[in-house]
Amino acid sequence: MLKVNEYFDGKVKSIALQTETLPATVGVMEPGEYEFGTSQKEVMTVISGAMDVLLPGESEWKTIAQGESFEIAANVKFGVRMAGQTAYFCTYE
Template identity: 70%
Template sequence: MLSVNEYFDGKVKSIAFQGESLPATVGVISSGEYEFGTSKKEVMTVVSGALTVQLPGSDSWTRYGAGDAFEIAANASFKVKADVDTAYFCTYE
């Protein structure tokens, strides 16, 4: 079953589904700056575009382009900046 979610007044949209081994989402983040929270461990892969990310506990920002992935622990928050509309794939453990 697919589930569609919208965040930040529709500027972030995702479709949740059950992947082969883990729950997952695919989505698009419109240009802007956002803060997300996690309830499970997440691995986010940029599919198209780029995200500049401030991971939990870090003061620095790192840019992730298409094909790059980063991991966020459960029960944490992280910030992202998108200069262009950016597509992602995320799995949850």
Template identity: 60%
Template sequence: MLAVNEYFEGQVKSIGFQGKDKPASVGVMEPGDYEFGTGAPEVMIVVSGALTVLLPGSDCWQTYHAGTQFDVAGDAKFQVKVETQTAYLCLYG
């Protein structure tokens, strides 16, 4: 079953689904600055556009472009800056 989610007053929208091996979601972010929290570890894959990210425990922002990915630990918060509409795939667990 699909789960449609909307965050930050509609600036981030995603559709959650059960992937082959683990839960996942696909979504799009509008330009803006966001803070996300994780429950379980996540792998974020940038599908289109770019995400500039400040990961937990880091002092440096890093930009991830389409075709790249980054890992976020479980039970953590991370910052994201988006300059153009960006699509992503998130794998949980």
């Protein structure tokens, strides 16, 4: 069964699914800046658009373009911001 998640007053929406090997979400974020927390290791891939990411312990934002991925450790917070609608695919370990 698919589960729909909604965050930040509907500006971030995702659908949870189970891949052959890992749980995952696919979603879209409206332009803006958001902070997320993790409970598991995550690997996020931008599938449309681009986002800037502020990773834990970093002081500079890094741009992640369409087709690129980044990893986030479990139990941390990280920031994302985007100028346009951005779609992503995220797996959880």
